[in-house]
Amino acid sequence: MSQLSRRSALGASATALAGLTLTAFARPNGPPGPPSAGHDNRAHSPEGHGHTPTQPKPFDEFFKGRRIQGAPSQHEGHHGVGYSVRIDGRELHVMRNADGTWISVVNHYETFAGPRAVARAAVVELQGAQLVPLL
């Protein structure tokens, strides 16, 4: 591959990531639709995604005492995410795998069916702790 096609330095990538983190939920037309708390029993089923690049639906619910939210972001194609997840209002870095499964920075080596399942797994992992801003 050409070196010119690659982001020039790690520093540039980190800066771009920080920008994504700060702005993902600051968009006026971003955030989620109506809450769907308590109505989802499909933790292990696909959440509106698959091998096609369709976006998972927004969600906004309480899980084990934490507010978890997910919504498409305005950064489609940038960093390959296009979807942002929050726990108690704080950004959870998530990533979609090529096979349509998802991971987060809190569960980075275990895949989940979708962003809601990733958010719930993070709540379990956090044991009440708050996320902190990404590096």
Added chain:
Amino acid sequence: MTVRKNQANLSPAEKRNFVEALLELKRSGRYDTFVTTHNAFIMSDTDNGDRVGHRSPSFLPWHRRYLIEFEQALQAVNPEVALPYWDWTADRSPTSSLWATDFLGGTGRSRDGQVSDGAFAVTAGSWPVSVRVDGRGFLRRALGAGGRQLPTRAEVDSVLAMPTYDTAPWNSASAGFRNHLEGWRGVNLHNRVHTWVGGQMATGVSPNDPVFWLHHAFIDRLWAQWQARHPRSTYLPAATTPNVVDLNDVMRPWNDVTPADMLDHTRHYTYDTAA
């Protein structure tokens, strides 16, 4: 010449020297720079974009170079130290000597996952977790929680038998040796071990747990074993692959080392037994 040994065979003095070198790197601030680097790559490596450290062919040479750099930092503290490896197919229990108080300490307590014995317990005062994704500043583990099992030797052998290093699309969806060793497909070796340890090892800041280095030293050794088993196979892709580090491309963050430079580990270290 650096000789990397099975952690199970280290003498008490070797364990002590390794732990003390880790604590000195932590005290100096050098250790946390390695955690920061790893997390930056793990968050930016994506299946459809640039990918260098993970979910890509360069997963293995990237981590080889990263471990060499870390081992050199340890050796700047104590030249006698080498990275040990953890053969988790053999030492597969939370009661293994790896997790004893004189080495890495044990699993976390049930209430909050906090490791509470050994040199890396927060209560010992020398191992604050500073590069983190949540508010908790203490080392956590949940060894084998939920009945999880480490990979078996038979599962490892099934992956070592794969003759092709890697395949398009060169990411977490690939067939071939690299992705099966990394664990995104198939029996799942490397990824599953991170999850089995739990705590920070399951997160993007996994090098906060010193077992990270012993896990990756064994993954690195499995690469060497695969090379010995398949002498006519080599690193792929060879050239001109978008977003992917080809054989002779340089790898970030060093920008002066290629996968080709990393194929022969014996230029840098050997193992205690033949690969």
